[in-house]
Amino acid sequence: MNSIIKKVLIRPAGALQILSYKEAQQLCDQTETGLNEVFRRCSLAVLNTGTKDDNGLALLEAHPDFQIQVHTKGRGLQIEIDNAPENAFVNGEMIEGLQEHLTAVIRDLIYAQNEIIDSQEFDLETPFGLTNAIFHIARNACLMKPDLDPNIVTCWGGHSIPLEEYKYTKQMGYHLGLRRLDICTGCGPGAMKGPMKGAVLGHGKQRYKHARFIGLTEPGIIAAEAPNAIVTELAIFPDIEKRLEAFMRLGHSIIIFPGGAGTMEEILYLLSVLLHPQNNNIPFPVALTAPESGRAYFDAVLEFIEHALGKEAVRKLTVLIDRPEEVADFIEEGIQDVKAFRKATSDAYYYNWNLHIPYELQQPFVPTHDSVAALELHKDQPTYHLAGQLRNVFSAIVAGNVKSEGIAQINERGPFEINGDPEIMERMDKLLKSFVAQRRMKLGTEHYEPCYNIVTGQ
Numbered sequence: 001m002n003s004i005i006k007k008v009l010i011r012p013a014g015a016l017q018i019l020s021y022k023e024a025q026q027l028c029d030q031t032e033t034g035l036n037e038v039f040r041r042c043s044l045a046v047l048n049t050g051t052k053d054d055n056g057l058a059l060l061e062a063h064p065d066f067q068i069q070v071h072t073k074g075r076g077l078q079i080e081i082d083n084a085p086e087n088a089f090v091n092g093e094m095i096e097g098l099q100e101h102l103t104a105v106i107r108d109l110i111y112a113q114n115e116i117i118d119s120q121e122f123d124l125e126t127p128f129g130l131t132n133a134i135f136h137i138a139r140n141a142c143l144m145k146p147d148l149d150p151n152i153v154t155c156w157g158g159h160s161i162p163l164e165e166y167k168y169t170k171q172m173g174y175h176l177g178l179r180r181l182d183i184c185t186g187c188g189p190g191a192m193k194g195p196m197k198g199a200v201l202g203h204g205k206q207r208y209k210h211a212r213f214i215g216l217t218e219p220g221i222i223a224a225e226a227p228n229a230i231v232t233e234l235a236i237f238p239d240i241e242k243r244l245e246a247f248m249r250l251g252h253s254i255i256i257f258p259g260g261a262g263t264m265e266e267i268l269y270l271l272s273v274l275l276h277p278q279n280n281n282i283p284f285p286v287a288l289t290a291p292e293s294g295r296a297y298f299d300a301v302l303e304f305i306e307h308a309l310g311k312e313a314v315r316k317l318t319v320l321i322d323r324p325e326e327v328a329d330f331i332e333e334g335i336q337d338v339k340a341f342r343k344a345t346s347d348a349y350y351y352n353w354n355l356h357i358p359y360e361l362q363q364p365f366v367p368t369h370d371s372v373a374a375l376e377l378h379k380d381q382p383t384y385h386l387a388g389q390l391r392n393v394f395s396a397i398v399a400g401n402v403k404s405e406g407i408a409q410i411n412e413r414g415p416f417e418i419n420g421d422p423e424i425m426e427r428m429d430k431l432l433k434s435f436v437a438q439r440r441m442k443l444g445t446e447h448y449e450p451c452y453n454i455v456t457g458q
Helices: 021-028 036-047 056-062 096-117 127-140 163-178 194-205 240-250 261-274 292-309 311-315 324-344 369-373 383-402 404-413 422-437
Strands: 004-010 067-073 076-085 152-156 182-185 213-217 233-236 253-256 286-290 318-321 416-418 452-454
Touching (some): 021 067, 127 240, 152 163, 163 324, 182 194, 213 240, 240 261, 253 261, 261 422, 286 292, 318 324, 369 383, 383 404, 383 416, 383 422, 383 452
Parallel strands (some): 152 182, 213 233
């Protein structure tokens, strides 16, 4: 039985104190063109932070009576919430950090819909138009600080990881914090929370007063990876592709911890970008790290990458196992190279305009049984393009595991059928079986039921 708060009224502070009547109406509109359903899902996820479940559909089913509405009153905006999760409150008052996250949801949903999608000011059919739209979403969320030197470390990794690996992510964050480096993650639990938690201590020891904890998410994944309480700068992008591009353009380096299918999706997206010929000379430090217990994850990942994409792809990734201080030094030195390159090319420190991201990577991939079956999983194509196609496979697996729409499709039509080059399929089957054996597919699941079927020809 879920404990709930029957009704609560909130008045946001800051710039979101005021919404137009049209904007408030959009957030309350329950039709297909309205924002209420996505607003409801994102808000419920924000208020349900700290949950032990990563099933987006189950979250909605557990709170069928949760409702949220916004009203414009004489003194500004008022948010009315019915049947909210009780853990979002202390003595009847909503936790302040969750209020901030709720405000970010409103800000980003309204801005993306009105200023990006409906305004026709952005050509969303061109690579530059999409990159420009991401820039404006990030700027509206105040994520770009033009007076700061490059220092943002993007951290990727699983939301469902063993305790030893979680402790390692905190240790890694601590050493980053000691170097006054800021943290950007997917804002959820596990490897997205650990580096932030560790960096708090490192920043504190250095009396670093301007620490930034940036969380980037999107409506489809937020229920499975609800923003953790440490995030101070939250931004919700319209889809996973814009979120991934934002990681690449806002961050100055990337550290990857062990995860599951979602982390593999991120690695393949990263490789698809870095393997593109136009990005050959752009410095972008990437480190894969874990405690000794996480070595098997990266062994399996790198074996798959080498056989599917080749040795050049493996060379883009620096692997440092159980050496957090060395990783921190590697990242800090790499960021100095990034700074020098940006200065030499007159590129902004706060947004990586020079990085070329192929148009096909910018297009939203909607995982359905038909779209998964149509993926081109063979080696008779440029390596960066194959990496992008493989990324779509893992995007579909993430959807089938934790996203409400994906879970509903699997329940209705059965597992996604994944077919392609026999050698790639064999290697992928082996990789996914290793994820299952290491219990990296879903949070708190004793038995994992695959949402996919790899056609190996055997």
